[in-house]
Amino acid sequence: MTLLDIFPSLRASAVPRLDPTVWPTDTHYDGDGRVTLGGVALHDIADQYGTPVRVLDETEVRRRCRVYRELFPDTEIVYAGTALMLRAVARWVTEEGLAVQVGSAGELEVALAAGIDPHRIILQGNGTPFDELRAAVTAGIGRIVVSSLTEITLLASLATRRQQVLLRVAPGIEVPGGSRFGFPLGGDSCAAAVARIIAQPKLILSGLHCHLGAQIRDPDLYAEAIRRMIGVMARIHTEHAVLLTHLDIGGGHAVAARSGGADIDLRELADILDDALDAGCARHHFPRPVLTMEPGRAIVARAGVTLYRVLAVTEVGNGGTCVIVDGDSAGHGVGTALVVNRHPAGPQLAASVVGRHGAAGELIADEVRIPADLRAGEVLAVPCTGAYHPCGAGYRAGGSPPVVAVAHGRTDLLLRRETTADLLTRESAQ
Structure with missing residues (x-):
């Protein structure tokens, strides 16, 4: 049992705020320390739709349109x-x-x-x-x-x-x-x-x-x-x-x-x-x-968050730590990442995040602070990924991930996951 369990009132001050210059405005920690977007826990979205998955906040898209109209x-x-x-x-x-x-x-x-x-x-x-x-x-x-x-x-x-x-x-x-x-x-x-x-x-x-x-x-x-x-x-x-x-x-x-x-x-x-x-x-x-x-x-871009599931945490040749996840870079450049299924209490260490198809040659995130006890199966979120190509689309016949909209506590599947059957339908029969 931790101090957070004994004194729940400490939880709000112990959990850091999410940087509003990177994450959608409606991204928060809930009472259990999980990251939510649009009133929906990102970990629940990963469980329901699988990973990788791109989550798009409808409210954030509309808000940014209104900012342009106003200014x-x-x-x-x-x-x-x-x-x-x-x-x-x-x-x-x-x-x-x-x-x-x-x-x-x-x-x-x-x-x-x-x-x-x-x-x-x-x-x-x-x-x-x-x-x-x-x-x-x-x-x-x-x-x-x-x-x-x-x-x-x-x-x-x-x-x-x-x-x-x-x-x-x-x-x-x-x-x-x-x-x-x-x-x-x-x-x-x-x-x-x-x-x-x-x-x-x-x-x-x-x-x-x-x-x-x-x-x-x-x-x-x-x-x-x-x-x-x-x-x-x-x-x-x-x-x-x-x-x-x-x-x-x-x-x-x-x-x-x-x-x-x-x-x-x-x-x-x-x-x-x-x-x-x-x-x-x-x-x-x-x-x-x-x-x-x-x-x-x-x-x-800022309205989108991509979710990946951790496959492995390993040490790399330079003595650093590498987190391998089940998707690849979406071509957004090197960003940041955050564990979404629990609050980041306890010791942390710096790590890089890479996709399982390392030959793609791009980091997903670098110099990320992760829990020292991060385990396979946990979920990472990479912000500012609402624009351009879905992660790993077409690479090694992986297919495109789904796109899920969130708003007011609900989810809506906008684009289903591309399957191997979809890819095979494009091939000519031999």
Whole structure:
């Protein structure tokens, strides 16, 4: 019997708080020391749905949509569906007033199946093929982003009605790991693309689009992009007598995966973008366009927690400790982890967390404080994993894990686990 058993009132002070900069807002310890999300114990979810499993907090997704709407009231907020495109997620974000950006015919089908108004959908790809452009035109989606002369030609041949088009440009701003796509802003190829779109009677050039890169922390990069793009929009107006009304600066807002990491400061971003729009429009005597942003990871990453079951705890060659779990990295980078089935009382030690398919070459978490008596069968949670690829999908025929939504004390299976039978159905019989 421990002091916590004798004096239960000590339990609240003995159990550390979860870092709100990494974990969903509604993540807490319950009276038994277990970690809960959305009012549901994560250990119970692991037992019910198996592991690995991705848990998505609906309330957190909706809350983050509302934060963007509140801080950017005059900006069109578009959810970048490539971060996680499921019908439920598409419904949540549109119910909160966001439009949806899709990057493929598959994502478009999911959005339409979710009942999203096609006019609130933007298609944006890199070299979008004929079939996907045809699907977008047939569906009657609101805007299509083009990034090559070929796409313009294909789209002009497909359009049966007036179709709004955004031209993807590269503003020439150096960002580590930045995007390589888009017409160089103000260059000859950009001018040729503008002229080609304007020459097509069924295409409406409504604005410019850019995507600077991912995990951007410096708001000034977006401000500089705005100033440069407004200059070119003003030139287009002068040369072609065409007024562009939309300026889309993409997404890429930084989200920290572990304590101590830095998110982009959205309040600072809101102020800087507003100033950049005022300055750019005043300098070029250009009417203020509708500003569009496309956050994806920033909407869903923090809402997701991935659960793994411990397979083994072992010592590694450098004298450290390694925890092997039953899944693999989801490509989110190295994060943190926490035992969810009991409070972390007692001695702890530092460890790394790796998937059982070590050849994948990526740590799941590193420098994690774990109970010194951690045992096989216990459950670890890795936060900030709501975006992008499911852990271990397709690797060594492992299949994709399920996605389970939580809200108000209930769970809802959004995506079932991919089985070996599912994988075999894709093989040709020999």
